[in-house]
Amino acid sequence: MIDRGVVVLAGGVGAARLLRGVIRAVDPARVTAVVNTGDDTVLHGLHISPDLDTVTYTLAEAINTETGWGLAGETWQAMDALKRYDGITWFGLGDRDLATHMYRTQRLNEGATLTEVTAEIVAAWELPLTLLPVTNDQVATKVTVTDPPEANGGSTGGDCGPLEIGFQEYFVQRQHSVPVHSVRFDGAESASVSPEVRAALATSDITVIAPSNPIVSIGPLLAVDGVRDHLTANRDKVVAVSPIIGGKALKGPADRMMTELGHEATAVGVARMYADIASVLVIDTADADSAEEVRSLGLTPVVTNTIMADVDIATELAQTVLTAV
Amino acid sequence: MIDRGVVVLAGGVGAARLLRGVIRAVDPARVTAVVNTGDDTVLHGLHISPDLDTVTYTLAEAINTETGWGLAGETWQAMDALKRYDGITWFGLGDRDLATHMYRTQRLNEGATLTEVTAEIVAAWELPLTLLPVTNDQVATKVTVTDPPEANGGSTGGDCGPLEIGFQEYFVQRQHSVPVHSVRFDGAESASVSPEVRAALATSDITVIAPSNPIVSIGPLLAVDGVRDHLTANRDKVVAVSPIIGGKALKGPADRMMTELGHEATAVGVARMYADIASVLVIDTADADSAEEVRSLGLTPVVTNTIMADVDIATELAQTVLTAV
Secondary structure (H helix, E strand, O other): OEOOOEEEEEOOHHHHHHHHHHHHHEOHHHEEEEEOOOOOEEEOOEEEOHHHHHHHHHHOOOEOOOOOOOEOOOOOHHHHHHHHHOOOOOOOOOHHHHHHHHHHHHHHHOOOOHHHHHHHHHHHOOOOOEEEEOEOOOOEEEEEEEOOHHHHOOOOOOOOOEEEEEHHHHHHHOOOOOOEEEEEEEOHHHOEEOHHHHHHHHHOOEEEEOOOOHHHHHHHHHHOEOHHHHHHHOHHHEEEEOOEEOOEEOOOOHHHHHHHOOOOOOHHHHHHHHOOOOOEEEEEHHHHHHHHHHHHOOOEEEEEOOOOOOHHHHHHHHHHHHOOO | OEOOOEEEEEOOHHHHHHHHHHHHHEOHHHEEEEEOOOOOEEEOOEEEOHHHHHHHHHHOOOEOOOOOOOEOOOOOHHHHHHHHHOOOOOOOOOHHHHHHHHHHHHHHHOOOOHHHHHHHHHHHOOOOOEEEEOEOOOOEEEEEEEOOHHHHOOOOOOOOOEEEEEHHHHHHHOOOOOOEEEEEEEOHHHOEEOHHHHHHHHHOOEEEEOOOOOOOOHHHHHHOEOHHHHHHHOHHHEEEEOOEEOOEEOOOOHHHHHHHOOOOOOHHHHHHHHOOOOOEEEEEHHHHHHHHHHHHOOOEEEEEOOOOOOHHHHHHHHHHHHOOO
16 A cells, blocks of 8 residues: 555546545545536536536446446436426436535535535545545636537527537537637636645645546646646646547547647647646556657656556556656 | 406415316416415525425326325435435425426526516416416515424524524424414515516406415415505405314414414404405305304305315315305
8 A cells, every 4th residue: 555645636537537546556544636616517506516426426336337427326307307397407417416416505505615515425425535626616617619509409599609608518518519619717716725625735745637638627626726836836746647548538528629729639738738737647558659759748658558447457557656756 | 167367365285275176167367376485495505485386286286195295106316315415304305396496496596587487387287377476575484483402303402492493494394393482474574576466466356365374374475565455455355265174274283373373273263364354254164153253253254165175176165265256
């Protein structure tokens, strides 16, 4: 067992899979996941934190492994009944999953911080690590897209020009199938990390940038006051894991989005994005021939299998990552 | 078919049963139910309107007839999952019922009025009448009770003195089993009826006070600006149906609450409460010997079977009520 204090900067699915390995590679009591909240949204009055929930459900071994989100063995009575009202059903909320959002919303309405509620939810699932939203302030990822009318049921009429929408309206409602012009993190300029995140970063021996979408999963974390500066100042203790393997994202639109926003959708492109904040980049064996170019960008390349097909591979990857600096 | 424009002042179960008969006795297009919203509450961030939903589900023949609230054939996955978080489960929300509250909350958050959302919900259930919340403003029934610690899980510690709580905390959480000292309608002084309610009252040929709890179901309706004055001025067109039969309420705490607040829990007690605003009181055959005392209070007594065991009896009662003035 590796004896180090670890902070993992986390998005959803990829980060959750790595964390499954991390809590097996080191004492989970010394692991803190700092999770993206730019994807958070309010639907039906309920505060939904998709990345926090994906990490929680995955580590609780309760995730629906087919979809990568939501709970295994869900029922869909509420969503089905919502159809009667022509309500919002493009964002699927299973009946048992709903309880998480209901509980979170109730506690936030009672004055609890998102950090406090998250700790309560983590305790309820008996997870052994610490999960922290990056901030208690509101940071909302906004995506400007080309919006063909058929993608939104014609709601914007004949206007096919650029349209700024919320992240879930892009990611789920339009199934990330529309071109992205730009991304911004609304509220980030006035948001600050929570005291708990500040303390975790300050005391960690190593910070891991999980294999999550660099733009919309890691981007919001870096945009919150204090995070990027901390990483830059402690670059020698930061290891990133490339979410791009052989020019493709395993899941989600990271590859296409990187290309659309002027990045190269390769391990080298990831290296360029992280060169200022990380000293090591873990890349997949499929990208072994990019190692030297990664090194030329000032990052030490580590080549290994990064496709976490099961928890053993995730644990091996975590061991590699956590001993890389 | 009786050809009259009808307004029914409605609480929950008793009003819903009478309305089942009313829409069979007259053209439903000429029926407007003005429904109590003093019971409304926000739980888990969801706006819940119990009386509106009880009326809607009852008229849609979708109500759980055993409980008198919620939908028949419900599942309880969300409530069950909420237990993991030690969330609020004393107010039962079935999975399909949740969709109603989710839709309502979403629409209110989008800026719709409760009147607009209610019309949408009524349309979705294809109900043939008009359902109106008495007001779009917030009116919250507050109940001051003696609160023994065991009634609330000890949350108020050893304090058994008077405590003011929300209506659902009294009605559902404490199962209306604690003594009531007083009732008030928070917000009523600054609330006004919606334009739709004002128009319905102004154009109706007859106004019916449903057999609902006079204090906490009809009380909030009368407390909203304009309603009591309208009834007083149009007393000759107002018929009330006593919710007290043989000194008892068929359902709920109306009888005990009337006694605790200094009223007589009898048909005569109801007559005293409504003498200024109604000209006819329909009382049950069980209370036939109270007819003369009712008359002496200035109300014309009508004695008939008021126990709406089925829709035929409800329709007969509605016919009696609607031809009483």
